[in-house]
Structure formats: C-alpha cells, structure tokens
Amino acid sequence: MLLELLIPMLLLVLGVYLGLIQVLSRAGVIRGDSIWSLKYFEGLTLHGVVNAIVVTTFFAVAFGNAVMVYYLKNKINMTWVWVSFWVMMIGTLLAAWAIMSGNATVLYTFYAPLKAHPLFYIGVALLVVGSWIAFFNWIPMYLRFRKEHPEKKTPIAVVGTLANFVIWFIATVPVAYEVLVILLPWSLGYVSEINVMLTRVLFWFFGHPLVYFWLLPAYIMYYAFLPKLVGSKIYSDFAARLVFFLFLIFSIPVGLHHQFAEPSINPNLKLLHAVFTFGVALPSLITAFSIAASLEMGAHLRGHKGLMSWVYRQPFFDKNNYLFAYLIVGLLIFIVGGATGILNASYSMNNLVHNTGFLPGHFHLTVAGPVILAIFGMTVYMYSNLTGKEVKLKSLNVAVPYIWALGLTFFSSGLMVGGLLGEPRRTNLGISYTNPDSPLFHSDWQITTAITAIGGTIMFIAALSYFTVLIATMASKSKGSVAFSFPTSEAYHDEKNISLVKNFAPWILVAVVIILIAYVPTIKEALENTAGGALPYLPTNPVPITP
C-alpha cells in the first residue's frame, strides 16, 4: 500500500523537472539546436503521460483502496491489490521506456497518424487495465457492506470513489478499443491505414472524463474531510451524494467540446456536447455553495460571530492542520480553473482560444491546482498515519500550497494572456517565436512566456520544498503506535436514505442513455465524412512509413 502511494511521488520528481525545462524552453531561456526540438517533445510527452495519466491513476487507486478498507470496515483481497499494482507498474515502465528511448514522441494525446512504438500503446493499456482490476476488487466489498447493513447509508467517500471508477470504466472502454484494436496493429504494421477522425473521437470520449477522474478524489476530500478539519459538518448529506451522481451522468457525453475546431462532425452535435458540458458545471456550483456553508458554520461554531469574518477566520496556516491548507488553496484555485473551463466550452468562444496557450493555462489550474495539491496533502497525511511517523518540517509543509499557488498564478496568467495574443500551445517557442534572431520573432510572446517561466520556476521550488518535507518525514523514526484514520465529517442536514441517492443502477442507466445520444451520431459522422486512411508517420520524417 505504501509503495502504491510513493511510486507516483517518485515519478512526479521527473514530471515536475520536465515542466521546468518546458517553461524555460518556451521562454527561450534554454535554446538548443534542431536536435533539442525533438528532445523538447520527448520531455513534453513524458511530462503529460506521467503527471496527467500515471500519477493521477496511481493515486486514485491507492486512495480508493484506503477509502474502501477504512469505511467499509471489511477485508480487502490483497492478492488483487498487488496484481493491480504490478499491472499498472509494468504498463508504466513499458510506456516510460518507449518515450525515453525516443520511440514514442506523440504527446499524451497520442494523436495518429504520428506513430509510437507498440510498447507505448501496450503500456498505456496495461495501466488502464490495472486500475480496472482495483475497481473490480472493490465491488464485492461494497455489495457485502450493503447486504450486511441494509439500513445504513453508504459512506460518502465510498459513494464518491465508486462513482469515480464507474465513470473511469465507461470512459476507458473506447480508448482501450482505440489503443488495442486500431493503433496497436497499425503500429506493428499488420494494418496499413487507419481512420484518424475515429481515433480522435474515441480519444476524447475518454479525454474529458479523465479530468473528472483526476478531480473527484479531491472532491471526496472536500466533502468527506474538509468540514471536519474546520470543526464543521457537511452542509447537506443529500446534496453531497447528488453531486457525485450528477458527475456520473454528465462527465462523459462532453468530449466534442475538445473538437469544436475539427472537421467532419456536424456543428449541432458539437453544440449538444457543449450543453451537456454546462450540465457538468452544476455539481461544481453546488459544491462551491456547500463547502462555503460548511466553512461559515465552522467559523460560527468556533465562536467567530461576524457576518463575513468566516472568510478569513479559518486555520489557513495551522501547522498541525496542514491538510486544510492543501485542500482550501486547491479549492480556491479551482474557482478560476472551473470558470475558464466554462469559457472554453462556450462553443464559438472557443475559436479564440483553441490550442493556444490559454488551454494549458486553464487546465493547469485544475490538474496542477486542486488535483495535485490534494494528492500532495493526502500523500503526506496517509504516509504519516500509516507509518506512525510525525510530519517533519511542519512550517515548510504548510507553506507549500501557498508557494505553489503563487507560482501557478504567474504561470497560468502568462499562458492565458499569451494564448489570447495567439501564442500556440505544444510548441518549443524558444527556437523560433521567442528567439530575437529568428525571422518569426514575436515580441508579445516573449513577455508572456517570461511570466510563465517565472511562475513555473516558483512552482518547481514549491515542489522541491514538498519533496523535502516528504523525505524528512520518511527519514524520521516511527513513534510506534499506528492508528490510521481519515478525518470524517458528519452531516448537518442528514436527510433520509432515499432511494434516489442510494443506488447506482438508475444513474448508470441514465448515463449510458445520454452517452448513446451524444456519441452514436458522432461516430457515424466521423466514419461517413472521411475518405481514405492514414499511413503511420514519425515526427522526424514527412514521408510515411510504408509496410
């Protein structure tokens, strides 16, 4: 279990270092020759795959295992825990080898017809399959709990975890099909041509639910733990459950909002996906209210009477309550992250920002905001609780989320302003656009990439501080007694256990129906409005690989 928690941290060291290299390259601080151009994208591929897919999946599984064992109070089948761990681990190592040996420079979206080494595709598939194994291991535990305690409510953290993995399972089936049935035989040379539009539609079927898969562990902490950390309660038990079920139905049928700028698909279908995207904003708006209500109630219970004083009367810098700092800073960042997401999903507004720096500016406010801060905070919390070791360097620990947020403010502002000025994402700008000696030099983008580089450097320092805290804690001696617990909140309005928020089945059924409405015509169009297949290409050569 500990290993499952620490592997992502080890990978993050690499992921964060590569992030620093990228901001410096974009700003032209590091400027290599033409070989550097491809190395940059190798690094960017690894940065994306490690930070967005591997770390988040490992953490969701490790956290899920802990939640299931702690809240359902029954034994977990350790054999399957280890099988799941090793399948994910082998998948990660295979993909990492393919990327680092320069055989899979395709970025984390692996858009065909750029071709990666077959082991990259196999590695990604194994990672996903490993996470499925963990999920299947939880289902009998949940069913046993329901059978043994028919009158009890399922704990909220368990509802959140299961909802998250139901989303993950539904969303990863099409991408598994894309990787194993379409891309792998093509990469091995058994199939010569593939339909690129189809692979893109299948990728984004998975690509947006992926972000909720990152985010929901943080949401579970906001509902199940954060109120307790400020001596308060979950404002409404019913609303908390409703939020996770709303995510279940609205997370998936939204993929086309990543494909507004693409051909072959009717704009009205894209508009339908945009409308569903606004549906998925609803649970986040409910959450903003619920958590604010819990915070206000907490401040009043601690004796602060003022009407608005609850806003600042919170234990923001309490060294012994560091988990609160990690969670609240992430939550505040997500207000901007969510708002910019709504902007991106706003159909024709996307024309202005699509694939510009605005996009990484936005999604770093989600995955590098609430998600990574929740992962940081919870990892050190779980490590210290599972080993009985006290957290070391407490002041530095509580400062980490604030330093990170400061860096992220510069980082994302630079990218978003740059994006509005046309700065492209996924580009090594240092070679051309931010190089004063190049005929393509763009002075506007030199300023914005410099702001981004300053932000990225501060984030790097925050990450180093975090790793220092973690290593110092690991190096300290255990105090012996190990009593693992999560800080569990009770509910203020504890509504009846009504069947609407008790069972998963009706929600899964609704989710499937909406997905069929959103995706059957989309896939049909992707097949009908395209002609001819695509041969595989390497990033270095404009001539395709012919079998």
Add this chain to the structure above:
Amino acid sequence: MDRAEKFIISFSIVVLVLFVTGIIIVAKGAGIDIAECVPSDKTFTEGRLGQLDEHTYQAYYVAKMWAFEPREIEIPLESELDIFLTSKDVVHGFHINEKAVNLMAVPGTINKYRVKFSKKGTYEIVCHEFCGTGHQNMVGKIIVK
C-alpha cells in the same frame, strides 16, 4: 437540504440555462459559428487561391510537414474568404493571429470556415498542433490590401 440550498441549486440551473441560451443566440442568431462539416474529397490535394465572385475568395489550404500551401495569399480589403483545409500527412493546427479562426487539419477530411477581413494588414497563420521536428517553424501569411 434547506431553503438556502434549494435556492442556490435553482439559481445555478437558471444561470447555466442563461449561458447556454446566450451561446445559441450568438452561434445561430448572430452567425458566429464554428468549423463547418464538409464531406471529404479525394481530389483536393493541392493548395491554391480561387475567386468565387467580386468579394468572395476561396483558399484551399494543404497543411503538410512543415508548411502551409499556399504559403502566402493576398486578398483585397472587405472580402470574404472561404477557407478549406486538409492535411497531407499528420494532424496540423491552423490559427490566424488576431482573428478568431482556429481550425484543425486532419488527414482524410476537409475543414471549412468563412471569415471576413475588414482591416488592412498582414495576418500570420501559425500551426498549433505538434506535427514533428519543424513544428515551431510552420507558418503562413494572409495579406489584406
């Protein structure tokens, strides 16, 4: 759930419905739409600029590793430009700076968008999807006179 919570949920739904209504009015009423859906055509393999009538031009763009064809076009002020875009090899991006024109070039498909130029100047086209070693040098130009 109490009154405050019921209110906030209803309020959120109303706000979201207003947003969606606004988006639909702008897209369908004011005609500020996104990429059009055009069936693929295997004969479209070369880039060129054509003219439909006095004020309407048609640019057929082929994106390839690592250039746009045609690299540079010139059109008169106040003309409408129909952009047709395809790719010869991998996926490319097509963004006209200072214009809300933002398209993907996908092999085996044709992308289409109509845009009007009512300001003189040189507009830069930048590839914004990773397409290999020369990606950061892949640009084009539209000159409006």
